[in-house]
Amino acid sequence: MSKKIIYESPYVTTDTVIFTIQDGVLKVLLIKRINSPFKDTPALPGVFLLKDESTREAALRALKTKAGLKMGFLEQLYTFDSRHRDPRGHTISITYFAFVREDELKIAPIKSLQSPEFYPIKKLPRLAFDHKEIIELALMRLQAKLEYTNVVYSLLPKYFAFSELQKAYEIIFGRKIDKRNFRKKFLSLGLIRPTRQILRGTRSRPAKLYEFKSRKPSALKKFF
Amino acid sequence: MSKKIIYESPYVTTDTVIFTIQDGVLKVLLIKRINSPFKDTPALPGVFLLKDESTREAALRALKTKAGLKMGFLEQLYTFDSRHRDPRGHTISITYFAFVREDELKIAPIKSLQSPEFYPIKKLPRLAFDHKEIIELALMRLQAKLEYTNVVYSLLPKYFAFSELQKAYEIIFGRKIDKRNFRKKFLSLGLIRPTRQILRGTRSRPAKLYEFKSRKPSALKKFF
DNA sequence: CCAAAAGTGTTGACTGTACACCCATGT
DNA sequence: ACATGGGTGTACAGTCAACACTTTTGG
Numbered sequence: 001m002s003k004k005i006i007y008e009s010p011y012v013t014t015d016t017v018i019f020t021i022q023d024g025v026l027k028v029l030l031i032k033r034i035n036s037p038f039k040d041t042p043a044l045p046g047v048f049l050l051k052d053e054s055t056r057e058a059a060l061r062a063l064k065t066k067a068g069l070k071m072g073f074l075e076q077l078y079t080f081d082s083r084h085r086d087p088r089g090h091t092i093s094i095t096y097f098a099f100v101r102e103d104e105l106k107i108a109p110i111k112s113l114q115s116p117e118f119y120p121i122k123k124l125p126r127l128a129f130d131h132k133e134i135i136e137l138a139l140m141r142l143q144a145k146l147e148y149t150n151v152v153y154s155l156l157p158k159y160f161a162f163s164e165l166q167k168a169y170e171i172i173f174g175r176k177i178d179k180r181n182f183r184k185k186f187l188s189l190g191l192i193r194p195t196r197q198i199l200r201g202t203r204s205r206p207a208k209l210y211e212f213k214s215r216k217p218s219a220l221k222k223f224f
Numbered sequence: 225m226s227k228k229i230i231y232e233s234p235y236v237t238t239d240t241v242i243f244t245i246q247d248g249v250l251k252v253l254l255i256k257r258i259n260s261p262f263k264d265t266p267a268l269p270g271v272f273l274l275k276d277e278s279t280r281e282a283a284l285r286a287l288k289t290k291a292g293l294k295m296g297f298l299e300q301l302y303t304f305d306s307r308h309r310d311p312r313g314h315t316i317s318i319t320y321f322a323f324v325r326e327d328e329l330k331i332a333p334i335k336s337l338q339s340p341e342f343y344p345i346k347k348l349p350r351l352a353f354d355h356k357e358i359i360e361l362a363l364m365r366l367q368a369k370l371e372y373t374n375v376v377y378s379l380l381p382k383y384f385a386f387s388e389l390q391k392a393y394e395i396i397f398g399r400k401i402d403k404r405n406f407r408k409k410f411l412s413l414g415l416i417r418p419t420r421q422i423l424r425g426t427r428s429r430p431a432k433l434y435e436f437k438s439r440k441p442s443a444l445k446k447f448f
Numbered sequence: 449c450c451a452a453a454a455g456t457g458t459t460g461a462c463t464g465t466a467c468a469c470c471c472a473t474g475t
Numbered sequence: 476a477c478a479t480g481g482g483t484g485t486a487c488a489g490t491c492a493a494c495a496c497t498t499t500t501g502g
Contacts, residue, residue, distance in 0.1 A: 008274075008275045009233040009234065009235055009236050009272075009273065010233065010236055010273060010275075011233050012233050012234055012236065012316065048233075049233065049234060050232075051232045051234075051314060052234075052307060052314050054305050054306070054307055055303065055305045055316065056305075076302065076303065078300065079279065079300065079303045079318045081278050081279045081280075081318070082278070083276060083278055090275060090276050092236065092279065092318070094303045094305070094316070161481085162481085162482090163480075163481075178465075178466075178467085179481090179482085179483095180466095180467085180482085180483070180484080181464075181465065181466085183482085183483085184464095184484095185463090185464080188463095200473080200474095201473095201474080202473080202474080202479080202480075202481095203473075203474045203475065203478080203479060203480085204472080204473060204474075204478080204479035204480035204481070205471060205472040205473050205474095205479080205480060205481045205482080206472070206473065206481080207480080207481060207482090208481085208482090385453095385454085386454085386455090387453075387454075402492075402493075402494085403454090403455085403456095404455085404456070404457080404493095404494085405491075405492065405493085407455085407456085408457095408491095409490090409491085424500080424501095425500095425501080426452085426453075426454095426500080426501080427451080427452065427453085427500075427501040427502065428451080428452040428453035428454070428499080428500060428501075429452080429453060429454045429455080429498065429499035429500050429501095430453095430454080430499070430500065431453080431454060431455090432454085432455090449502105450501105450502090451500105451501090451502085452499100452500090452501090452502105453498100453499095453500095454497100454498075454499075454500095455496105455497085455498070455499095456495105456496090456497085456498095457494105457495105458493105458494090459492100459493090459494095460491105460492090460493090461490100461491085461492085461493105462489100462490080462491075462492100463488100463489085463490075463491090464487105464488085464489080464490090465486100465487085465488085465489100466485100466486090466487085466488100467484105467485090467486095468483105468484105469482105469483090469484105470481100470482085470483085471480105471481075471482070471483095472479100472480100472481080472482095473478105473479090473480095473481100474477105474478090474479090475476105475477090475478085475479105
């Protein structure tokens, strides 16, 4: 029945890619490693799995203890298991990713913090382990997500101008989009509605503010 | 440096969903478990990971030893880690999936076989662990793959009639497709070319046979 | 000659894309 | 008054879906 299992398990870790937009640039959250291997090298926040801990729980724990970030939703990205990805021995990493709005980026001052910082994705330093590869995959998934789902809402505040929405898309895809076409297309999806709020004080014409009808993830038929 | 790691790792397994089309029906490969838990219950072929074995290698080993199937390509599906998915203790499973053509289904007679059999996906028996959930996810991915990539080639022989191609799509999506529109759309993708081969002996008009220009996986811009 | 599947085009609706000017405010 | 970003419509091209009849063979 519950016979003792004789196989020797590999080490199991999680690593998480947190994206945000800051100063008009897409950034990822990295910490500085305080131990060998790769001491002092930037890396994704990750931890070893504890007994009976799910990988998602472990990922949230890593974000909280190493980066002071309290996240809700995380989506599983991929499991990395190349044989020599960790010099400490056979180690697999179940990776997650998520996006946060700038105004949610309250990094709490905890003692265990490991110099968390957001780095522009265009200018990443040399990273520990295979974390560069993980970030590249996460970026592809982020773009795919924007095309097929309504997840942009997690990058925007409750009330937002159309131009902010468009800018988020432009930053993540790295190209300009036509204003009129974008507005038409996005409105036709029926995901957002105009509000009575108006954004003033911008030394230009005030902008009508919109809000998402729902802030639950849902898949779309077509997008870009 | 290489300090001894003190965390206790969960058990690590792999499970694989192999799809095929047989008798005009989509089927998955299952084995019968020979040990507890879930003794004699159908399950996906899977194994515990060995020391320094990659999860993909382990998945291939499971297919070979438990089902006598020698596979090439496997694609990672998802990592399942619900806390109580395995009564033997904390166990995560990295899952894979693939499709094979009927004529590749040479199940080799190996002593270790565990009654491998293909089951119609519409009439699955009660399965061990969370394997039903795994199969459901794999089916969704299979359908998505057909929409965005050229992977159908792995379900078809080298030379095939257009109607065979269409039937593969109809079976997997579970609905009829218009002959003329399908032909136009698929030809416009430029993935296949007509050959000089002709399929005769069908008591109806002979069919021109086509072949894929390339049998490497590649992503398409648009599809269905 | 009959049954069976192969093969073939047109139309209308919709979707995506390119493109340029006026508007409301802050300074 | 001017600088700044907000807001709007049209026309063309490409794509998708609906739809029915003729052709070629085997039996």
